Amino acid sequence: MVKYAIIAVEGNHDQALVTKLLKLLDFQSFDGAESNLDDFWKKFIPTYPKNGKFYARLNMPSIRFNDSLSVAIYVG
Helix, strand or coil: CCEEEEEEECCHHHHHHHHHHHHHCCCEECCCCHHHCCHHHHCCCCCCCCCCCHHHHCCCCEEEECCCEEEEEEEC
């Protein structure tokens, strides 16, 4: 069973640091395509833009995941 966590950080540098730390712990990175997004996170996304590709137009959180944990890192 996958557990979910949201981490709020102050700025982009903090987001990058937490993302790199999770990478060192073998977390994979979400690629930005709606079809690859975990169903849990879909209720958090806005309805714009259409056709997926969230990172191309919106400031989305960094999402990292492994087999047991999915983490969204939001810049506050």
